[in-house]
Amino acid sequence: MSQIKQVGERGIQMSGGQKQRIAIARAILKSPKILLLDEATSALDTESERVVQEALDLASVGRTTIVIAHRLSTIRNADMIAVMQYGEVKELGSHDELIANENGLYTSLVHLQQTRDSREANEVGGTGSTSAAGQSSSHSMSRRFSAASRSSSGRSMGDEENDNSTDKPKLPLPSFRRLLMLNAPEWKQALMGSFSAIVFGGIQPAYAYAMGSMISIYFLTDHNEIKDKTRTYALIFVGLAVLSFLINIGQHYNFGAMGEYLTKRVREQMLAKILTFEIGWFDRDENSSGAICSQLAKDANVVRSLVGDRMALVIQTVSAVLIACTMGLVIAWRLALVMIAVQPLIIVCFYARRVLLKSMSKKSIQAQSESSKLAAEAVSNLRTITAFSSQERILRLFDQAQDGPRKESIRQSWFAGLGLGTSMSLMTCTWALDFWYGGKLMAEHHITAKALFQTFMILVSTGRVIADAGSMTTDLAKGADAVASVFAVLDRETEIDPDNPEGHKPEKLKGEVDIRGVDFAYPSRPDVIIFKGFSLSIQPGKSTALVGQSGSGKSTIIGLIERFYDPLRGVVKIDGRDIKTYNLRALRRHIGLVSQEPTLFAGTIRENIVYGTETATEAEIENAARSANAHDFISNLKDGYDTWCGERGVQLSGGQKQRIAIARAILKNPAILLLDEATSALDSQSEKVVQEALDRVMVGRTSIVVAHRLSTIQNCDQITVLEKGIIVEKGTHASLMAKGPSGTYFGLVSLQQGGNQH
Numbered sequence: 001m002s003q004i005k006q007v008g009e010r011g012i013q014m015s016g017g018q019k020q021r022i023a024i025a026r027a028i029l030k031s032p033k034i035l036l037l038d039e040a041t042s043a044l045d046t047e048s049e050r051v052v053q054e055a056l057d058l059a060s061v062g063r064t065t066i067v068i069a070h071r072l073s074t075i076r077n078a079d080m081i082a083v084m085q086y087g088e089v090k091e092l093g094s095h096d097e098l099i100a101n102e103n104g105l106y107t108s109l110v111h112l113q114q115t116r117d118s119r120e121a122n123e124v125g126g127t128g129s130t131s132a133a134g135q136s137s138s139h140s141m142s143r144r145f146s147a148a149s150r151s152s153s154g155r156s157m158g159d160e161e162n163d164n165s166t167d168k169p170k171l172p173l174p175s176f177r178r179l180l181m182l183n184a185p186e187w188k189q190a191l192m193g194s195f196s197a198i199v200f201g202g203i204q205p206a207y208a209y210a211m212g213s214m215i216s217i218y219f220l221t222d223h224n225e226i227k228d229k230t231r232t233y234a235l236i237f238v239g240l241a242v243l244s245f246l247i248n249i250g251q252h253y254n255f256g257a258m259g260e261y262l263t264k265r266v267r268e269q270m271l272a273k274i275l276t277f278e279i280g281w282f283d284r285d286e287n288s289s290g291a292i293c294s295q296l297a298k299d300a301n302v303v304r305s306l307v308g309d310r311m312a313l314v315i316q317t318v319s320a321v322l323i324a325c326t327m328g329l330v331i332a333w334r335l336a337l338v339m340i341a342v343q344p345l346i347i348v349c350f351y352a353r354r355v356l357l358k359s360m361s362k363k364s365i366q367a368q369s370e371s372s373k374l375a376a377e378a379v380s381n382l383r384t385i386t387a388f389s390s391q392e393r394i395l396r397l398f399d400q401a402q403d404g405p406r407k408e409s410i411r412q413s414w415f416a417g418l419g420l421g422t423s424m425s426l427m428t429c430t431w432a433l434d435f436w437y438g439g440k441l442m443a444e445h446h447i448t449a450k451a452l453f454q455t456f457m458i459l460v461s462t463g464r465v466i467a468d469a470g471s472m473t474t475d476l477a478k479g480a481d482a483v484a485s486v487f488a489v490l491d492r493e494t495e496i497d498p499d500n501p502e503g504h505k506p507e508k509l510k511g512e513v514d515i516r517g518v519d520f521a522y523p524s525r526p527d528v529i530i531f532k533g534f535s536l537s538i539q540p541g542k543s544t545a546l547v548g549q550s551g552s553g554k555s556t557i558i559g560l561i562e563r564f565y566d567p568l569r570g571v572v573k574i575d576g577r578d579i580k581t582y583n584l585r586a587l588r589r590h591i592g593l594v595s596q597e598p599t600l601f602a603g604t605i606r607e608n609i610v611y612g613t614e615t616a617t618e619a620e621i622e623n624a625a626r627s628a629n630a631h632d633f634i635s636n637l638k639d640g641y642d643t644w645c646g647e648r649g650v651q652l653s654g655g656q657k658q659r660i661a662i663a664r665a666i667l668k669n670p671a672i673l674l675l676d677e678a679t680s681a682l683d684s685q686s687e688k689v690v691q692e693a694l695d696r697v698m699v700g701r702t703s704i705v706v707a708h709r710l711s712t713i714q715n716c717d718q719i720t721v722l723e724k725g726i727i728v729e730k731g732t733h734a735s736l737m738a739k740g741p742s743g744t745y746f747g748l749v750s751l752q753q754g755g756n757q758h
Contacts, residue, residue, distance in 0.1 A: 017044045017550025017708075023384075024052060028059050030388065035065045039654065041074055042680045045549045045708045046751040049074075070683045072113055081106065112684050179483055182265055183307060186258045193254030197312050200247045201319025201465075203240055205327050208461040210236050212454030219449060251312055259308030266300045270489050278496035279564040280523035290376030291369045295489070299482040306479035317469040324462040331458075332451040338437050339459040342430040347466060365481060371401040427463055434460070496563060496584070503583030509590040509671035510575050511702030513538035513561060518570035520556060530556050531725045534570070538718075543703040545713035547748065548722035554706040556725075558674045561704065562591060574672075592670035596677035598661035600652070605634055606641040609663045616667055624667035627697060629689040630659035655682045662690060666697050673703040679712050687712075710749055721745050 014022070024040060037056065041049045053074060069075045076095050083091040083098070083106045090105050091098055098106040183190065210233050217229045274292060281287055328336035378385060378394045385394055438452045447455075497503075513536075520531040530553050538544045546554040559565050560572050563579050572579045574587065600608050609624060610616050616624075621641070625631040633656055637643045645651055645660075652660070662678060675694065679687045691712060707713045714733040721729040721736070721744050728744050729736055736745040 017048050020044055021048065021052060024056065026388070028055065033063060035060060035063050036387070037065065037067045037069070037074075039068055039070065042070065046710075046748050048550055049708075050751060070687070072110065072684075083109075109684055112688060175487075176483075178487070179262075179303065179307060183258050183262050186261050189254040189258045193251055193258065193312060194315055196247045196251035196254065197315035198319040200244065200251055201316040201321075202323045203244050203247070204320045204461055204465060205324040205458050207237070207240050208324070208457040209327060209454055210240070212457040213450065215453045215457075216448075216450035251316075255308040255312045259304035262307050263300045263304040266303055266486055267296055270296060270300070270486060273490055273492070276498050277492070277494045278566075279559070280495070283522065283524040288373045288376070289380075290373035293376065294369050294372040295485060299486050302479050302482035303486055306476070306483065310476060310479065313469060317465050320465045321462055324458045324465075328455050328459050332441070332447045332455045334441055334446060335434070335438050335452065335455050336459065339430070339434055339455070342433060343459075343463060343466065345426050345430070365478070368405050371398060371405070374398055374401050430463070431460065496566060498584040498588075500583055503586070504577060504581055505583045505586035506575070506590065509587075510540040511590075511671040512540040512573075512575050513672065513702060513704070514571075514573040514576070515557070515560065516571050516573065518560065518567040518572065520560065520565070520567045522565070529725075531567075534725060534727075536720065536727065538702060538704060540575075540702050541700055542717040543698050543705060543715075545705045545707060545716040545719045546722060547707065547710070547713065547719060547745065552722040553725040554722055555676055558593070558676055558704065558706065561672070561674065562588065562593060589668070590671040591674065592665035592668045592672070593674045594658070594661050594665045594676065594678040596680055598657040600645045600657055600660060602645065602647045604639075604642045604644060605637075605660060608645055608660055609641075609667055611664055613664075613667050620667060621663075624663040625659075627666050627693045628659045628663035629693055630656070630663050633659070658682060659690060662693070666693075671701055673698060673701055675703065676706045677708065678705070679707075680709065710752055719745065721748075 020040070020042075021044070027035065040056065041052055044052055049071075056074075057077065065078075067075050067078060075081060079094060081091075081093065081095060081098055082089050083104075085105065091101070098104055099110060101107060180190075214230075214233045217226055217233070220226050220229070325336070325340060328339065374394075374397055378398075385391060434456055438447070438456065441447045442449060442452060515534065515536045518531050518534045519529065520534070521527070521529050534553075536557065546557060548554055556565075560567060561574075561579075563572070563584055566580070574582070579587070601611065606621060609621050622631060625634055625641075634641055634643070643651070645657075658678065659682075665673065678694065679690055682690055694712075695715060703716075705713050705716060713719060717732070718730060719733060719736055720727055723744065729739075736743055737749065739746055741747070741750075
């Protein structure tokens with residue numbers, strides 16, 4: 001079982017370093033002739049980096065290897081180093097050749113790092129490429145939501161069976177009345193549509209009555225009488241055609257408008273509700289982005305057809321049946337009674353078919369969402385799929401995912417065919433009975449031939465109307481499931497309400513954070529405990545760094561401070577108040593987050609910087625961009641601040657995206673600043689400037705910094721060293737270094753120094 005773990009959608013069950021190592025293993029397993037490493041070790045802590053670097057050095061032997069790196073230790077042994085600036089190759093040569101040129105660009109980068117190393121004996125964050133070009137954000141499995149969704153190492157180790165053992169709550173039976181109440185504002189359309197449907201229901205029996213009378217006309221002996229009556233009935237048919245045309249327009253327009261308003265309302269309410277759910281809900285497999293999108297798109301549409309088309313058909317059918325039965329009983333009650341008596345047979349056939357299909361529609365819906373999820377993941381990770389030429393593998397998986405729905409649909413078709421076939425044959429048998437009994441009544445002079453034809457035509461056409469209504473029961477079955485799933489979302493109470501009206505809304509925060517006696521495990525892996533009795537105090541206005549190996553729980557702390565998750569036991573306090581007593585929307589206005597994988601939205605750079613801030617002037621936006629060292633590169637773009645970022649920021653390099661994310665946090669002017677690997681995607685020049693910007697921004701506000709690069713944290717007021725969810729050391733850089741070789745922090749620094757020296 002140790003080899004078979006579910007990593008979750010886009011790898012969210014794993015920490016950044018773990019995902020990166022899996023991606024490297026995937027590339028090594030492929031044994032390629034050309035190996036492309038784009039910042040391949042940037043997400044790793046020092047210990048992992050050293051091991052992975054050795055593996056990559058081994059894997060690179062005898063292969064064409066192209067390495068993009070900001071950390072100089074990863075490229076020092078390269079046969080050829082190309083130094084780029086603004087899309088041009090400025091220098092070319094080996095490390096020794098380039099370092100020999102004292103005024104060269106490469107030398108200046110090395111000195112930049114060495115000054116930092118000699119100053120604080122630290123890790124190198126250098127680069128073989130200073131240009132933003134070529135840095136496609138290559139953490140190919142990007143993190144969903146935030147750093148906090150990324151869990152600790154243990155989280156990926158829970159067995160998959162745990163997921164399956166939890167019973168899914170049964171959806172409540174949908175209330176059709178409640179669905180109609182959602183459509184209450186369109187009561188005028190509902191009235192006009194229903195009136196049209198009732199009239200249209202009456203057209204069918206009227207047409208059948210005229211048809212029956214028409215047939216009996218041909219039995220008359222007087223030619224003139226035949227002519228007159230034929231003309232009359234022909235005009236009746238024309239009148240019915242015109243009426244039918246107008247009534248149909250009225251009916252479909254009104255119900256269509258109702259349905260569209262309902263779709264809009266359902267989608268808005270569902271999305272508004274989904275956005276209030278806690279992060280843990282999205283970590284579940286059944287709530288992947290593909291499944292949610294499919295629910296928003298499909299379920300709302302099914303609900304619309306249920307209220308629009310289906311409701312019209314039901315009203316129409318009821319109206320037609322009542323009018324036809326009344327007319328039949330008035331014209332020839334004996335024959336009508338026999339014909340009405342056999343109708344239930346037909347209805348039973350369709351009812352049985354409906355029950356069968358309802359039980360099967362659930363399975364097919366679930367199987368379809370599996371393939372939707374696979375397609376969504378394939379599209380969002382297209383670059384990785386293209387790089388590994390694994391299109392065929394994805395198509396094979398997609399084919400397998402489609403296999404279940406295909407078999408299910410074929411089974412359904414058999415049942416549907418048998419059900420429909422039985423009902424059709426029974427309907428024909430009832431005709432035989434009707435003619436036999438009608439003939440008997442005529443022979444006994446109870447009814448005339450005209451009455452026989454009229455009653456037969458009226459009630460047979462009604463049978464057809466019931467049959468049409470019966471065939472739509474499959475849609476009703478699917479519709480009922482869709483309505484149930486829509487209401488399940490609308491009725492679900494979020495465990496962490498982001499906008500609790502009774503919550504405290506702070507105008508200002510001091511920024512004091514206190515985590516006391518916290519036990520924590522991620523909801524999707526409840527058996528893997530990340531923290532047990534964990535406590536940490538963060539002073540207001542001071543900067544605290546969290547360091548430790550990949551998966552030691554650093555990002556989990558950020559998730560708890562943002563209240564993405566609630567602890568199982570213990571409290572998280574901000575400014576002395578339990579975080580659960582705050583109105584989260586108001587609290588989060590005072591918290592700025594910059595994560596390792598910056599989240600940009602499809603929109604302009606300006607929109608992305610202003611995101612999360614209500615109002616900002618042009619000058620404020622530019623100042624924030626300047627502070628984040630982003631103004632220069634934005635100004636050099638053709639459209640400047642109006643440049644389109646592309647979906648998830650694909651038009652920009654990793655470093656550029658990160659600087660925009662930092663500008664966004666600066667513009668928010670938060671009391672608490674959370675930096676989760678905020679400079680890991682930057683080259684050394686950008687890192688130096690951004691680090692200075694962050695140092696300026698961090699002054700006077702509570703800052704919590706998660707970093708593998710120790711250069712980014714040596715100036716912090718307090719450094720906390722974590723190991724497997726436990727604090728092993730804390731103090732300033734100098735006090736921790738003073739512990740000598742016995743200290744964990746000292747060991748991390750030495751490891752990094754070693755990486756820089758060779």
